[in-house]
Amino acid sequence: MAVTKMEHVGIKVNHLERSLQFYQEVIGLTLQGILGQPGDEVRLAFLSFPGQTSVEIELIERAFEGLPQEGRVSHTAFTVDDIEEEHRRIAGLAIPELTGISELANGSRYFFFEGPDSEKLEFFQPAHS
Template sequence: MISKMEHVAIIVKDMDRSIQFYSEIFGFKVRLRGSNPNREMAFIYLESQPDMEIELIRDIKFLGEYSENGIVNHLAFTVTNIDEEIRYLKEKEIEFSSDDVKPTLEGGRMILFRGPDEELLQLVERMK
């Protein structure tokens, strides 16, 4: 069962510029910033609504997987048990982008799939 809206991801060209824009113009704060070999990411939030975030993504190495999906990249949902949710969705004939659950930047787990109009969706199990 989905417990909350997790985040919306936006593809950016310059991470510092984007963080400055969202911080100075709208008052967002950075909760987490980091990278892996392929992309740099930052999670920003408003103090008045800390449990809904924007994930900023900048490709370091173009892989196509994220960038091809547009500037607003995906909608993510928090789940408490990602394995149960995957089983449930597979019963509903949902196909996942990968058979593997992948680690998140902060040590949780995530998986991607498509909605009925090919919108990219993500399940996130936060680190406990």
């Protein structure tokens, strides 16, 4: 198995700029980058602690209808070193809700699947690996 670390925790937000300000000023995180422009269907912002970028918080801005006040954590992501190999391995285990491999604008690749209690999990291969 080639899972190498916890990648990020995705948090659903209604207003990216407001949440960015909060996570930077209140929590002390540093912005690593934003994918997407205002008005895009989905915008992502990645933050980490200064000097410690091994695990990130991903803020996900999109229209979330019926989003409850609890349960805003969207998914937990783990870094992998070979996205195709890991996708084949998970498919071979017949794990539910396996998606295809997708690619972000920066070249990072990922897929989702379900854990035993229907929790959403992501395997993520950064573009820089």
